[in-house]
Amino acid sequence: MQATIDSYAERLMGELIKNLRLNFFENQDIIAIIDTIDMFDHAPRRKLLVLCFILSEATPSIIPGMLKRVKRVALTLDPDDLAKWIDTAAEVLSGQGTDAFFQFISNVDTEHLKAFVSLERLRLKDITDTLQLYIKGISGHDFSVSTDIEPSTDMDTIYLPAVLSRFKRPEDNLLVYLLMAAHKWAQVACGTLTPDMSGALAGLAYAESQEEGIQDLETFFNAFPQRELAIDLFTLLEAFMLDTFLWRELPGLMERAAPLKDEVYNERPSLDELSEKTAFVEGIYHYYLRGAAKGTAPEALLHLHDRITALRHAADPQEIMSALVACYQAAVKLTGEYEPQRPVFFLGTIKPDRVAKRLRAKRNEMKRKLEGMIEKLLKMPLPERRQHRRSHSIVHEHPVKPEQEYLVIKGQNIAMDDTVKDKLKGGAVVSEGRLVKGSNLASGSVYVNLEDIIRAEEVGRTQQDGIAYDEWDYHRGDYKKDWCIVYEQDLQPGDEPFVEQTLKRYRGSVAQLRKKFETLKTIRQKVRKQKDGDAIDLDAAVEALSDLHAGLSPEGMIYTSFNRNTRDIAVLFLLDMSGSTKGWVNVAEKEALVLMCEALELLGDRYAIYGFSGMTRTRCDYFHIKSFREGYAEEVKRRIAGITPRDYTRMGAPIRHSATVLKTVEARTKLLIALSDGRPEDWGSYKGDYGIEDTRKALLEIREQGIRPFCITIDREASLYLPHMFGESNFIVIDEVRKLPGRIVEIYRGLTL
Amino acid sequence: MKTNTVRSIKTEEYFIEEEPYYLETNGEKALFEAAYRNRIPVLLKGPTGCGKTRFMEYMAWKFKRPLITVSCHDDLTVSDLVGRYLIQGEETVWVDGPLTRAVKSGGFCYLDEIVEARKDTTVVIHPLADHRRILPIEKRGEILSASSDFLLAISYNPGYQSVLKDLKQSTRQRFLALEFTYPKREFEVEIIVHETGIDMRSAELLVSFAEKTRNLIEAGLTEGASTRLLIHAARLIRSGIDPKRASEVAIAEALTDDHEMLRALSEIIQSLF
Numbered sequence A: 001m002q003a004t005i006d007s008y009a010e011r012l013m014g015e016l017i018k019n020l021r022l023n024f025f026e027n028q029d030i031i032a033i034i035d036t037i038d039m040f041d042h043a044p045r046r047k048l049l050v051l052c053f054i055l056s057e058a059t060p061s062i063i064p065g066m067l068k069r070v071k072r073v074a075l076t077l078d079p080d081d082l083a084k085w086i087d088t089a090a091e092v093l094s095g096q097g098t099d100a101f102f103q104f105i106s107n108v109d110t111e112h113l114k115a116f117v118s119l120e121r122l123r124l125k126d127i128t129d130t131l132q133l134y135i136k137g138i139s140g141h142d143f144s145v146s147t148d149i150e151p152s153t154d155m156d157t158i159y160l161p162a163v164l165s166r167f168k169r170p171e172d173n174l175l176v177y178l179l180m181a182a183h184k185w186a187q188v189a190c191g192t193l194t195p196d197m198s199g200a201l202a203g204l205a206y207a208e209s210q211e212e213g214i215q216d217l218e219t220f221f222n223a224f225p226q227r228e229l230a231i232d233l234f235t236l237l238e239a240f241m242l243d244t245f246l247w248r249e250l251p252g253l254m255e256r257a258a259p260l261k262d263e264v265y266n267e268r269p270s271l272d273e274l275s276e277k278t279a280f281v282e283g284i285y286h287y288y289l290r291g292a293a294k295g296t297a298p299e300a301l302l303h304l305h306d307r308i309t310a311l312r313h314a315a316d317p318q319e320i321m322s323a324l325v326a327c328y329q330a331a332v333k334l335t336g337e338y339e340p341q342r343p344v345f346f347l348g349t350i351k352p353d354r355v356a357k358r359l360r361a362k363r364n365e366m367k368r369k370l371e372g373m374i375e376k377l378l379k380m381p382l383p384e385r386r387q388h389r390r391s392h393s394i395v396h397e398h399p400v401k402p403e404q405e406y407l408v409i410k411g412q413n414i415a416m417d418d419t420v421k422d423k424l425k426g427g428a429v430v431s432e433g434r435l436v437k438g439s440n441l442a443s444g445s446v447y448v449n450l451e452d453i454i455r456a457e458e459v460g461r462t463q464q465d466g467i468a469y470d471e472w473d474y475h476r477g478d479y480k481k482d483w484c485i486v487y488e489q490d491l492q493p494g495d496e497p498f499v500e501q502t503l504k505r506y507r508g509s510v511a512q513l514r515k516k517f518e519t520l521k522t523i524r525q526k527v528r529k530q531k532d533g534d535a536i537d538l539d540a541a542v543e544a545l546s547d548l549h550a551g552l553s554p555e556g557m558i559y560t561s562f563n564r565n566t567r568d569i570a571v572l573f574l575l576d577m578s579g580s581t582k583g584w585v586n587v588a589e590k591e592a593l594v595l596m597c598e599a600l601e602l603l604g605d606r607y608a609i610y611g612f613s614g615m616t617r618t619r620c621d622y623f624h625i626k627s628f629r630e631g632y633a634e635e636v637k638r639r640i641a642g643i644t645p646r647d648y649t650r651m652g653a654p655i656r657h658s659a660t661v662l663k664t665v666e667a668r669t670k671l672l673i674a675l676s677d678g679r680p681e682d683w684g685s686y687k688g689d690y691g692i693e694d695t696r697k698a699l700l701e702i703r704e705q706g707i708r709p710f711c712i713t714i715d716r717e718a719s720l721y722l723p724h725m726f727g728e729s730n731f732i733v734i735d736e737v738r739k740l741p742g743r744i745v746e747i748y749r750g751l752t753l
Numbered sequence B: 001m002k003t004n005t006v007r008s009i010k011t012e013e014y015f016i017e018e019e020p021y022y023l024e025t026n027g028e029k030a031l032f033e034a035a036y037r038n039r040i041p042v043l044l045k046g047p048t049g050c051g052k053t054r055f056m057e058y059m060a061w062k063f064k065r066p067l068i069t070v071s072c073h074d075d076l077t078v079s080d081l082v083g084r085y086l087i088q089g090e091e092t093v094w095v096d097g098p099l100t101r102a103v104k105s106g107g108f109c110y111l112d113e114i115v116e117a118r119k120d121t122t123v124v125i126h127p128l129a130d131h132r133r134i135l136p137i138e139k140r141g142e143i144l145s146a147s148s149d150f151l152l153a154i155s156y157n158p159g160y161q162s163v164l165k166d167l168k169q170s171t172r173q174r175f176l177a178l179e180f181t182y183p184k185r186e187f188e189v190e191i192i193v194h195e196t197g198i199d200m201r202s203a204e205l206l207v208s209f210a211e212k213t214r215n216l217i218e219a220g221l222t223e224g225a226s227t228r229l230l231i232h233a234a235r236l237i238r239s240g241i242d243p244k245r246a247s248e249v250a251i252a253e254a255l256t257d258d259h260e261m262l263r264a265l266s267e268i269i270q271s272l273f
Helices: A002-022 A027-038 A042-058 A060-074 A079-106 A110-116 A124-139 A170-190 A205-213 A217-222 A227-249 A251-267 A276-290 A299-313 A317-332 A352-379 A418-425 A450-458 A498-505 A507-521 A538-549 A584-603 A634-641 A652-662 A688-704 A718-726 A737-752 B028-037 B052-062 B078-082 B098-105 B119-125 B185-196 B200-215 B227-238 B243-255 B259-272
Strands: A144-147 A157-160 A405-409 A412-415 A433-437 A446-449 A467-473 A478-490 A525-530 A559-563 A569-576 A606-614 A620-626 A669-676 A707-713 A731-733 B042-045 B067-071 B083-088 B091-096 B108-112 B134-137 B142-145 B151-156 B176-179
Touching (some): A002 A027, A124 A170, A124 B259, A170 A227, A170 B259, A217 A352, A251 A276, A251 B259, A276 A299, A478 A652, A507 A584, A525 A538, A538 B083, A569 A584, A584 A634, A652 A669, A652 A707, A707 A718, A707 A737, A718 A731, B052 B151, B078 B083, B078 B098, B091 B098
Parallel strands (some): A144 A157, A412 A446, A569 A606, B067 B108, B108 B151
Antiparallel strands (some): A405 A433, A525 A559, A606 A620, B083 B091
């Protein structure tokens, strides 16, 4: 049965290709169309093929646009529903013509598509939160979850189908999601997507010459003339290794998944129906699913059986690579075309391009950072050489050392610290500049330090109105006197009714929040041993009586009273307004502030809000949003609306200045809560350990002054440096920005309970 | 659990007679011993349920000293620790508090969760915790000099993030601090097997689960599963409860009330057992 249907589909495909050719479609466009059609499951694929064929007879030009829309719809609908949707589209086409058809397929919003959704399905977005916690729990890493037709990962994001309706019961569909996610995690944990590729092609005679160009999985697979075959083989061989890993790590999951494997096995075609080459790959599926092949396995596969199944005990992804080369070589010698069968739904197919893209993006990000730095360096007005008398110049010139490397820009030789140099060597491109070894420079050349150049620019600024603070230099183990100038200034109010919008947006949680804080506020704390109060403290009275008997004068503190207002707290919120907070972070910070103000107004804790940003040590801006004395007035609300991302994060000076501000209030508990999105970083040398050490020192200073600092950050890498900077348990990492407004109030509550 | 008769013993006569099971993980026994020999008081810090109290029991047994434990709370007054006069018939009688008893009998006084105590109470231990080793009893106009066998130990959990409950520098700087964390995987397995007699494989799975809950600390859990919770779960399993159910009630539900989190934990349990 299967065979006849397939041959019909293949005939249709041939007709479609013919029609496209007749309509002057380029070869590559035809391939793209075929590839897209092939992406889909059996049922929708067939319907889509019919539809494309019909269109190719009359209006072939709309085929690519149509396919694009189908792809989008496939993110919402599962295969069976998609087939229904395509049916309807075909009816519209034949009944109402091309315009109506185009209108129908262009309507891809969820409401419209709901009509095609059958029941008993599980949507990814309904379980994303649970799934994300599950993945974080099992892996300890922060993966994002996104949708795609097949499960795959680029090592940062796990892609899963938007809907699953394979099974009647939602819990079975959830199991499939978990299984898919676990498999993707296993790929990352076992390193199968980033294997050591040196020598991996050994034995693949015609490919060895290409070894040079191989950097990642994508270029690796390009070395195989039959790329698809190689990728399918890899996905399968890898599954053997991952299975063992998962059985060890998540035995319960694998046990529950075992019946699934059986079911999938029963659905697989028998090897006797397939071409020899296809049967080779399909046979491995059978080995993986049940350990034995359905039908007669090709001789070549039987030879490799032991080698393949031994991958269950593979310790290194390299073993997969060498097995892959062996299998590939055996497979290409077999007769027939390779016709990919449907992949096992929970394995999916690896996406080497996606992995490679992610890796490249990471490398590029690094490169961009450096380039940004260099670009700024180029923009800096370099002091004209010899313009000032040398003794007065900050930019000291030193004779070059032959063994050192210098960055040569605009005729200057600049010495840098190792971090910059490493980035340069990491492949960053510096326009107008190059790295030159000292020995290659003309004799008598001089060099200047990068830091000096930056400082030279800085001294140009006046120091009026600013307050000078010391900065800690951990290299020297000493303070730099009056190093940073902090300018306190009013923040320009914004025009938008941001506060009102936020309150509207969070209407539900604001009500809830009020209730929670109300209880916190009216917390009736019974205090014993008071001089006066509502009731007698029996213990204290007995004690006093005993004291009397014993001839001691009693203390007389024999009452209990309810203390309603033990809260004597002043809190200063210090907001990171650096450029990196642009976008969602900035909005979330502002929303968090609005909710916080609501809560604090209710609670009666005294609070102030300041923002900071800056560029270089001579311009640390400290923005006044709300002082301790001010009420939560209209003006304050407008200033919150006016919070915008600015420059850099030089954290030490604003923290020290916050202590000065906190000194002006009397409170038993003084709190400084910093909201930040990353590590301290400013122009020049204020980065890496230097910035962290100065910030840490500033925090230690303010702690000595009786202020307790606390940091709320959304930087995922924060656990690398925050414990050192703020101290264990003095910070909290919010894993997702959008959660910040919801969490901050809870955090504050916990902090001051 | 050994006898059914209820036995009442005086605080200062509470000796641990049988060797408590304690698996050393970081050389803490030797450190404690050195501290004790040098009369340095000890601060045990670490998350809940990772063996601080058990360690104290073990050391008390080892040195054959009575162990006097006081669980601190926010109403704990100086009198509760030092002692008070009580009326008996026509006269008043002085009754020593647990701290005084320990000082006199040369016992180990263990103030559990010291940060919970009232701030004015915490300071009475100061003169006991430095070179003076004395306990002033104001009401009686006496100063007690501690017996040479006396040891003061306090515990505290640095994970609590309340500003109002922090250990003051003047207190903490009197102590030698021993840090306790969740034991390493193989140690934790051994502990669970020893404490409950559960099979090795189940213990490993419980520890696996605990590690996964500890992964979630920043994502919504305040603390991960403690060894104590694992032991509870293991005991339930030993009594014939299904491991999944046991992990749910003894661990997941004990950790959080958050619905979303419970669902995720439940899925992790289903994936493990």
